[in-house]
Every structure is written in structure tokens, then in C-alpha cells.
Amino acid sequence: MTDVIELTVNGRTHQLDIAPDTPLLYVLRNDLELNGAKFGCGLAQCGACTVLVDGKPVRSCAYPVDAVQGRAVTTIEGLGTIENPHPVQKAFIEEQAAQCGYCINGMVMTAAALLKRNPHPDDIAIRQALAGNLCRCGTHARILRAVGRAAREMAR
Amino acid sequence: MREFDLGRAVPRTEDFPLLRGRGRYTDDIALPRQAHLYVLRSPHASARMRAIDLGAATAAPGVVAILTGKDAERDGLGTFSSAVQRKRPDGTANFVPPYRVLALDRVRHVGEPVAAVIAETLSAAKDAAELLDVDWEILPSVTDTAAASLPGTAAVWDDVPDNICFIHRVGDKAAVDAAFARARHVVAQRFRISRVAANPMEGRTALGVYDERDGRYTLYAGLQGVHRTRVELASSIFRLPTSRFRVVSPDVGGGFGMKGSAFPELALVLWAARRIGRPVKWTAERSESFIADHHARDNVSDVALALDEHGMFLALRVETVANLGAFLATMGVHVATNNLGGLAGTYTTPYLHATVTGVFSNTSATCPYRGAGRPEASYCIERIIDIAARDIGFDPVELRRRNMIPAEAMPYKTGLVFTYDSGEFEKTLDMALELADWTGVAARRAEARRRGKLYGAGLASVIEIAGGPADFPLEEAIEIRFDPTGHATVLAGTHSHGQGHETMYRQFAGHLLGLAPERVRILYGDTDAVFHGRGTFGSRSASVGGAAFVVAARKIIDKGKIIAGHLLEASALDIEFADGRFSVAGTDRTVDLAEVAVASFIPQRVPRGLELGLDARAVVTPPGPTFPNGCHVCEVEIDPETGVVKIVRYTVVDDVGRVVNPLLLKGQIHGGIAQGAGQALCEALIYDHASGQLLTGSFMDYCMPRADDLPSFAVGSNEVPAKTNPLGIKGAGEAGTVGALPAVLNAVNDALGPLGIRHFDMPATPERLWRAIRDAEAKKMPLSQ
Ligand code: FES
Ligand code: FES
Numbered sequence: 052m053t054d055v056i057e058l059t060v061n062g063r064t065h066q067l068d069i070a071p072d073t074p075l076l077y078v079l080r081n082d083l084e085l086n087g088a089k090f091g092c093g094l095a096q097c098g099a100c101t102v103l104v105d106g107k108p109v110r111s112c113a114y115p116v117d118a119v120q121g122r123a124v125t126t127i128e129g130l131g132t133i134e135n136p137h138p139v140q141k142a143f144i145e146e147q148a149a150q151c152g153y154c155i156n157g158m159v160m161t162a163a164a165l166l167k168r169n170p171h172p173d174d175i176a177i178r179q180a181l182a183g184n185l186c187r188c189g190t191h192a193r194i195l196r197a198v199g200r201a202a203r204e205m206a207r
Numbered sequence: 208m209r210e211f212d213l214g215r216a217v218p219r220t221e222d223f224p225l226l227r228g229r230g231r232y233t234d235d236i237a238l239p240r241q242a243h244l245y246v247l248r249s250p251h252a253s254a255r256m257r258a259i260d261l262g263a264a265t266a267a268p269g270v271v272a273i274l275t276g277k278d279a280e281r282d283g284l285g286t287f288s289s290a291v292q293r294k295r296p297d298g299t300a301n302f303v304p305p306y307r308v309l310a311l312d313r314v315r316h317v318g319e320p321v322a323a324v325i326a327e328t329l330s331a332a333k334d335a336a337e338l339l340d341v342d343w344e345i346l347p348s349v350t351d352t353a354a355a356s357l358p359g360t361a362a363v364w365d366d367v368p369d370n371i372c373f374i375h376r377v378g379d380k381a382a383v384d385a386a387f388a389r390a391r392h393v394v395a396q397r398f399r400i401s402r403v404a405a406n407p408m409e410g411r412t413a414l415g416v417y418d419e420r421d422g423r424y425t426l427y428a429g430l431q432g433v434h435r436t437r438v439e440l441a442s443s444i445f446r447l448p449t450s451r452f453r454v455v456s457p458d459v460g461g462g463f464g465m466k467g468s469a470f471p472e473l474a475l476v477l478w479a480a481r482r483i484g485r486p487v488k489w490t491a492e493r494s495e496s497f498i499a500d501h502h503a504r505d506n507v508s509d510v511a512l513a514l515d516e517h518g519m520f521l522a523l524r525v526e527t528v529a530n531l532g533a534f535l536a537t538m539g540v541h542v543a544t545n546n547l548g549g550l551a552g553t554y555t556t557p558y559l560h561a562t563v564t565g566v567f568s569n570t571s572a573t574c575p576y577r578g579a580g581r582p583e584a585s586y587c588i589e590r591i592i593d594i595a596a597r598d599i600g601f602d603p604v605e606l607r608r609r610n611m612i613p614a615e616a617m618p619y620k621t622g623l624v625f626t627y628d629s630g631e632f633e634k635t636l637d638m639a640l641e642l643a644d645w646t647g648v649a650a651r652r653a654e655a656r657r658r659g660k661l662y663g664a665g666l667a668s669v670i671e672i673a674g675g676p677a678d679f680p681l682e683e684a685i686e687i688r689f690d691p692t693g694h695a696t697v698l699a700g701t702h703s704h705g706q707g708h709e710t711m712y713r714q715f716a717g718h719l720l721g722l723a724p725e726r727v728r729i730l731y732g733d734t735d736a737v738f739h740g741r742g743t744f745g746s747r748s749a750s751v752g753g754a755a756f757v758v759a760a761r762k763i764i765d766k767g768k769i770i771a772g773h774l775l776e777a778s779a780l781d782i783e784f785a786d787g788r789f790s791v792a793g794t795d796r797t798v799d800l801a802e803v804a805v806a807s808f809i810p811q812r813v814p815r816g817l818e819l820g821l822d823a824r825a826v827v828t829p830p831g832p833t834f835p836n837g838c839h840v841c842e843v844e845i846d847p848e849t850g851v852v853k854i855v856r857y858t859v860v861d862d863v864g865r866v867v868n869p870l871l872l873k874g875q876i877h878g879g880i881a882q883g884a885g886q887a888l889c890e891a892l893i894y895d896h897a898s899g900q901l902l903t904g905s906f907m908d909y910c911m912p913r914a915d916d917l918p919s920f921a922v923g924s925n926e927v928p929a930k931t932n933p934l935g936i937k938g939a940g941e942a943g944t945v946g947a948l949p950a951v952l953n954a955v956n957d958a959l960g961p962l963g964i965r966h967f968d969m970p971a972t973p974e975r976l977w978r979a980i981r982d983a984e985a986k987k988m989p990l991s992q
Contacts (some may be wrong), residue, residue: 063606080234080235081237082238086227086228086230086231086232086234086235086878087227087229088228089232089234089408089409089460090234090410090490091408091409091410091493091677092492092493092905093492093493094493094494094905096493096905096906096907097408097493097906099408105968109497113956114457126228127226127227127228128227128228128229131227133227136226140226140227141225143222144218144222144223144226147218147219147222147874149219149222149225149226150461150706150874150878151406151407151408151409151458151459151460151461151703151704151705152221152225152226152230152458152459152460152705153223153230153232153407153409153460153461154408155226156228164671167687171531178914178915181914182913182914182915184914185408185906185911186853186914187405187406187407187461187463187882187911188408188461188705188874188878189877189878189879189880189881189882189883189912189917190874190877190878191877191881191912191913191914191917192877192914192917192919192920193874193877194914195914196431201489
């Protein structure tokens with residue numbers, strides 16, 4: 052059973068003929084060729100697939116596409132531009148937080164949402180926000196530092 | 208000084224695309240007309256397949272093909288090989304199970320591939336797989352390591368009724384026995400090293416293509432080395448020349464040893480692609496990763512240390528039962544038997560003997576995982592030292608110090624297999640104690656106690672082999688190719704999956720050839736482009752890749768001198784090379800490498816008869832392995848009411864030889880510690896021994912270390928260059944894990960010591976700790992109560 056679903060991703064509107072319960076992640080990756088969000092578990096347990104819906108982080112692997120109709124989806128591809136990356140992206144580079152890079156989408160998107168909600172998070176707030184995002188390369192310490200740095204940057 | 212030189216803290220050149228979501232991992236590749244493959248897996252630990260009824264599944268919507276073990280046999284597909292051979296007690300070679308791409312008529316662990324369903328979409332393939340009807344006859348199974356070879360246990364393989372794959376012995380048994388006989392103290396303990404999952408965040412993925420025009424197969428997959436996988440698929444499975452295969456491994460979301468294994472799915476996508484004439488893709492779901500990835504560790508070791516009255520170590524005896532799983536992973540036997548030398552640690556123990564019994568069980572095969580036998584060895588020696596110190600009444604630091612190999616004794620032939628080329632263990636120990644403020648432990652302990660917490664401090668002085676194996680280090684290949692615009696491409700046989708090799712090789716290019724980073728492109732992970740390689744594992748890439756880089760660079764410089772001599776109208780013998788420039792000795796006439804490279808393609812600008820172009824390749828085998836080492840200090844607090852343990856301080860001073868890039872190094876150390884601490888504190892794959900089912904099959908049941916579990920680390924370096932490679936590099940990938948496993952558990956055990964607990968095995972989960980504390984307190988209660 053498919054339906055015509057209209058969704059707006061990174062400011063562009065698409066109409067897709069698709070089963071309404073298809074997870075948003077699959078639509079992004081398979082139909083819109085936006086590969087920034089990653090498949091890590093498919094069960095909302097790792098955070099690798101995080102995207103923003105109306106500015107809030109959601110696990111796109113467990114989020115049906117019809118639930119985002121009429122709402123604004125932002126993926127990491129739409130977070131910043133080449134010339135003007137988002138402060139979180141910049142901070143991740145400055146703190147050298149990425150290793151294999153696979154978890155990084157989820158970390159960046161979750162952090163960007165946090166900073167929007169709470170521009171001055173303390174260490175505990177940052178830890179809490181990222182507690183559900185797994186990183187097997189073990190770069191947690193640098194990720195936390197990067198988010199702190201981004202917060203300071205954005206406050207300036 | 209050049210920006211991209213050896214030792215500089217240059218930021219990674221690979222980060223920008225990764226941060227913008229522009230990485231290119233296997234699952235990001237979508238080919239026109241690709242079909243999707245789903246693997247039906249065994250739900251049983253041990254069973255006979257009486258029949259598979261494809262019935263309704265073949266007609267299900269979207270299904271393109273269904274393949275079974277019988278089809279594989281009909282098509283002549285072979286079985287995976289095991290890279291290392293050992294012997295049975297009777298001297299015969301170990302049994303190598305027929306490791307097929309799909310089970311034929313018997314399954315031997317939960318998750319074993321039974322059939323492959325290929326369909327237009329993944330959901331169509333999954334739906335069809337549900338219609339497959341297998342007639343199972345369930346058989347008894349064994350999953351428990353310690354029980355696998357006990358009499359009366361179900362045999363995994365009829366060929367091996369006792370489940371003993373091999374018994375491997377190393378060391379001087381007679382001398383060890385004699386030392387134990389005269390020892391003043393003998394301290395013994397059984398240690399269990401839990402089974403863990405590598406769990407890279409990018410699960411295994413494979414995309415297979417068959418091109419009938421030239422009869423060639425192309426595999427895209429997340430791997431740690433493309434050449435090994437190509438040979439294994441070509442020779443063991445398809446029995447075709449390797450030239451018929453191209454293996455490409457683009458960005459890889461973590462490997463940690465596990466992606467060095469050959470797996471059935473790699474062959475399945477290629478085979479299916481040929482059968483249906485379309486590209487075929489498979490992406491592991493996380494539940495599949497848990498049951499069907501190769502697992503790691505899982506052994507039981509009886510360890511005994513003999514000491515004299517002064518606390519000098521006289522001998523170490525280790526008897527290990529290593530769980531190999533139902534099949535042998537490519538490097539499964541290697542893990543269990545090739546890194547035993549680490550048992551000697553940083554100590555002068557003259558005699559050691561180890562016996563490893565490798566057993567089959569109805570579990571997924573075990574393979575290398577960050578450390579691959581090294582953390583297990585360091586755990587045995589470092590834990591038993593702490594137990595000895597407590598039993599006999601020595602200070603654990605002092606006991607280590609008096610047995611430590613002095614720096615002046617290098618090179619040092621240990622009592623077991625390894626000869627260390629370099630290392631300053633005592634200095635490294637002192638640096639770590641100082642950085643950790645070890646003298647402040649007593650005050651921190653008292654303060655924690657006032658808050659009602661159990662406080663523990665533990666250390667581990669560890670050493671591991673890198674760039675091995677010990678007796679026959681493996682080679683690595685580097686090719687440097689200049690193009691007509693004077694830019695270079697470096698083609699490496701190693702593979703980066705998070706380590707930052709692109710940055711590292713650019714630093715080598717800066718150091719050895721004076722090239723600016725933007726003039727250098729790095730390429731790896733494609734067998735059609737890179738002529739040879741071993742891949743990345745065993746902390747080898749910087750040292751062995753670096754050794755190959757040195758030789759390739761020298762060849763470039765040698766040929767460059769001939770061209771430079773021609774351009775500068777001097778004899779090549781008078782040309783010197785430094786900082787990227789050729790100059791005529793004693794003059795100011797110079798030409799830079801890029802100009803020489805441009806000239807090398809212009810016939811009029813090179814000596815007549817000289818081959819055009821500027822490129823060189825080198826395959827280099829280092830004369831010996833390296834021995835990264837270090838000292839880890841961990842401090843923990845345990846809440847006795849809840850059993851929750853927290854690492855409150857963690858310090859490490861590492862000697863990884865010459866440091867290539869302190870930023871990359873610290874990243875590797877952090878990651879290694881996270882994985883060691885993860886296993887120490889919470890990770891464990893657990894099978895239900897009665898049913899053979901895996902009980903920990905998702906991130907809900909399998910605890911992964913999170914940001915909250917890890918403190919910030921203090922990392923220091925004692926740089927003692929290796930003697931076995933030209934750049935003096937030792938390696939860093941596994942060091943963190945090798946130290947963290949014993950250091951964390953020594954700290955936990957130190958905290959539990961006052962309760963009368965002599966040894967507490969990993970993992971130190973709240974539930975297990977709470978029980979141990981409660982039991983210990985119950986024992987301490989006066990009898991009258
Ligand atoms: S892939 Fe969505 S949370 Fe793991
Ligand atoms: S950087 Fe590899 S999983 Fe986080």
C-alpha cells in the first residue's frame with residue numbers, strides 16, 4: 052500500500068509515492084539520496100540515524116515517513132554549507148572528535164538540537180543529551196568537548 | 208618546520224566530508240538494478256535440517272531467487288580457510304571445519320546462514336524468508352567454554368568427539384615445574400575473560416557485482432584489508448584466479464579486528480549477483496550482527512605465579528581453554544595461540560609455560576578483537592600480580608618494580624617467545640604514577656569512604672606485540688606515483704577505518720619527500736588500484752606501512768636525483784635531497800621534487816634512455832615486530848548500595864615508539880581504553896547454556912560503554928623509538944585495550960579487597976557487583992546473628 056507523501060527536507064519539498072509506514076531513514080537514503088543519516092541498528096537504540104524534525108532530534112530508523120508530512124526535516128547535509136558549516140560541525144573538526152565517522156551524524160544532529168533548545172548547557176546536560184548515542188570508536192571525551200566548544204562559539 | 212611532518216599535531220584531513228555527511232560507506236552505494244539479499248539464519252544452536260521447503264517463498268512477490276547450501280554445492284563453492292594450524296594431542300593437524308557459505312544439512316550455532324533470499328526490496332526478501340519452511344531435528348548443544356571438552360558433552364563435529372580442536376603448548380615446562388617446586392609462594396587463580404562483540408557502529412555490509420563481459424566479480428564491503436579477502440574468496444570459495452575479483456572497501460565505520468574475517472555474506476552477494484545477473488546488496492541488521500558476526504575473547508585461564516621470599520617471580524604457568532566457536536574464523540586460531548608471549552609482560556620472569564586448549568562450541572566463531580589475545584595475556588599476568596601482592600603482603604607497585612626488565616637489559620629475550628627491542632618500563636611506570644598522583648590515592652580513598660563509597664586504585668604495566676607475528680612479521684606495500692602536474696598519489700596496502708591514515712601518510716610524505724599535504728592524494732582499499740597489501744590489524748599500519756613508505760620514498764629520491772642532475776647539469780652523484788628539494792652539493796642550484804616530477808614525463812627533460820615518469824613501489828618486511836608498552840592507572844568508586852561502579856580517574860603513559868601525530872595517538876588510546884573498560888565494566892555476550900540461544904542480542908541487552916561511563920583520561924607519552932623499523936614507530940591501535948582490561952579490574956578488585964573478596968571476574972556490572980558485595984558482607988556477619 053503506497054500513498055503520495057509530501058515531505059520537506061532541508062528546505063526542498065518532495066512528493067513520493069511510498070508506503071506511509073516506511074521509516075524516514077529509508078526514504079532519505081534510498082529515495083532522496085541523502086546518505087548522511089546512518090543505519091546503525093534500525094531499532095532506535097544507537098542514534099546513528101538521527102535527523103531533526105521541526106528542530107527536534109528523532110531516530111529516523113523508527114519514524115514513519117507519514118509522520119513528517121507538513122513538518123520540516125533537516126539532515127546533516129542541510130545543517131551547514133561548505134562555506135559556512137554549522138558551529139557543531141566546526142567544533143567536531145577542531146576537537147578532532149571523529150574517527151570512523153559512522154556515529155558522527157547522530158552526535159552532530161543531537162548536539163545541534165540541544166544547543167538550539169539550551170544554548171548554555173553544562174557538562175551534565177551535554178552528557179545527558181548524548182547518552183543515547185553510541186560511538187564504538189570511543190571518542191566520547193572529544194565529542195563532549197566539541198559540543199561544549201560549539202556552545203561557547205554560538206554564545207559569542 | 209614543515210606543517211605536515213612526523214610528530215606534528217596536525218588535524219585530520221579526512222574530517223570535513225565526514226562531518227558533512229559526505230562519507231562513502233558501503234551501504235551508501237546504490238547501483239542501478241540492485242537486488243537485496245536477506246539471509247535466513249538458524250534459530251537453533253545445533254540441529255539437523257531434514258528438508259527445506261521453498262514452496263510459497265519462491266512465488267512470493269518481488270522474489271528473484273532463493274539459494275540454499277545444496278545450490279552452493281552444485282555450483283562448486285568451497286569453504287573458508289583457517290590461516291593458522293595447530294596440532295591435536297596425538298600430533299595430527301587440527302580439524303578445520305567445512306565453513307560453507309550456506310549450511311548444507313546441519314547447523315551448529317544460532318545465526319548460521321541457512322538460505323539466501325534475493326528480492327527486489329529488502330522487505331520483500333524478508334517476507335519471503337518467513338515462508339521458508341525448514342524441517343528441523345533439534346540436537347544437543349554446548350556453548351559453555353569450560354564445559355565444552357568435558358566427557359559426555361555434545362560433539363559439535365562428529366570428526367572431533369571431544370570438541371578439542373588443538374592443544375598448543377609453549378615454554379619450558381620442566382623449568383617451570385622445577386621453579387614451582389622450589390618456590391616460597393605459589394599464587395593461583397582462575398580467570399574468565401568474557402565473550403564480547405566488536406559491534407562497529409557500521410555493521411557488516413556487502414554489495415556484489417558480476418560483469419559477464421569479462422567474467423569479473425566486484426565486491427564492495429567494509430573490510431580491514433582488501434587483498435586478503437580477495438585471495439580468500441578467489442581461492443577458497445570460487446576457486447578462480449584472483450584477477451577475476453576486484454575488492455573495494457570504501458569508508459568503513461569501524462572494524463576492530465572483526466572486519467578482518469572472511470564471512471559467508473561476502474561470497475553470497477557475489478555468487479547471487481552472478482546467478483541473477485544483477486548487483487546484489489546485503490546489509491546486516493543489528494540483531495544479525497549480534498548472532499552472526501564473529502565474536503571475540505571468551506576463555507578460561509588457570510594462572511599460577513611462583514615467587515621467592517623476596518617477591519621475585521620465578522615462573523608463570525597458564526592453562527587456558529579458548530572457545531573457538533563452531534567454525535574457525537580466518538584468524539581464530541591465531542588469537543588463541545599467537546600472542547601468548549604477552550604473558551611475560553614487562554617482567555624478568557625467567558620461565559613461563561602456557562597450554563592452550565582450543566575448543567569447538569555451538570557459538571559463532573571467535574576472531575580478533577582490538578588486542579586479539581594481547582589483553583587476555585596482560586590481564587592474566589597483571590591480575591595475578593595484584594592477587595600475589597595482596598596474598599603475600601607486598602605493595603603492588605613495589606612488587607612490579609622489583610621484577611621489571613631494566614632499560615639497560617634491552618634487547619631482552621623474555622621467558623616466552625618474545626624478544627623486546629626497546630622500552631623503559633620503570634620510567635614509564637614512574638611517569639604514570641606521577642601523572643596519576645598515586646601518592647594521593649590514600650587521601651582520595653579516605654574521602655570516598657567518608658561518602659560511603661568503596662574506593663579502588665589499580666595499575667597495569669603492559670606490553671604487546673605489534674607488526675608481528677613474532678617469528679615472521681608480515682610485509683606491507685606502498686606505491687608512490689607522481690603525475691605530470693607534479694602531484695603524488697600514495698597507494699597503501701593498509702586500510703583506514705577510523706585511524707586517520709590519510710593524515711598519517713601525508714605526514715610521511717611531508718617528512719620523507721617534503722611534499723605539501725595538498726599535493727598528496729591517498730588511496731587504499733581497492734585491489735584494482737593498489738597492487739599489494741596485507742591490511743590493517745595488530746597495530747601494524749604506522750610501523751610497517753611507514754617502513755614501506757621509507758623504501759618507496761628512497762626509490763623516488765634516487766630516480767629524482769638522476770633527473771635533477773640532468774636539469775641542473777651536474778652528475779647525479781653530486782645531487783643531494785633535503786626538504787623536498789634537490790640541489791647540487793655545495794652550490795645554490797636547486798630544483799624541487801614537484802618540478803622534477805613534471806620533468807620526468809617530458810622526454811626532452813630527462814637523460815636519454817631513462818624510463819619516463821616518477822613512481823616507485825616497495826614491499827617491505829620489517830626485521831622484527833615492535834613492542835608498544837605502557838602503564839595504566841585506574842581509580843574507581845563503587846556504591847555498595849547499588850553496585851554501580853564509576854571510573855573516577857584514568858591515567859596512561861604509553862610508549863608507542865616515535866609518535867607520528869599526538870592527536871591521532873590520543874584518539875587511538877582513548878578508543879582503546881573505552882573498549883577495554885567496556886569489557887571490564889559491562890559488555891558480555893551470554894548464551895543460555897541449556898538452549899544455546901544468545902541472550903544478549905541487541906543494544907538493550909548488550910551494554911556498550913557510553914559517554915557517561917568514561918571519565919576524561921590523562922594521557923602521557925614516554926617515546927622510546929623502536930629498533931626494528933626505520934621510523935622508530937611501535938604502534939598504538941591496541942595499546943589502550945591491552946592496558947584497560949587489567950587496570951580497570953585491578954581497581955575494582957582493590958575496592959572489593961577489604962570485603963574479603965580475593966578475585967572478582969569481569970564484567971563489573973552493578974548487578975554482579977551488588978551480589979558480590981552482599982555475599983561478602985553476609986559471610987562477614989558474626990555467626991550468632
Ligand atoms: S539506526 Fe536508528 S537508532 Fe540506530
Ligand atoms: S567515530 Fe566511529 S563510531 Fe563514533
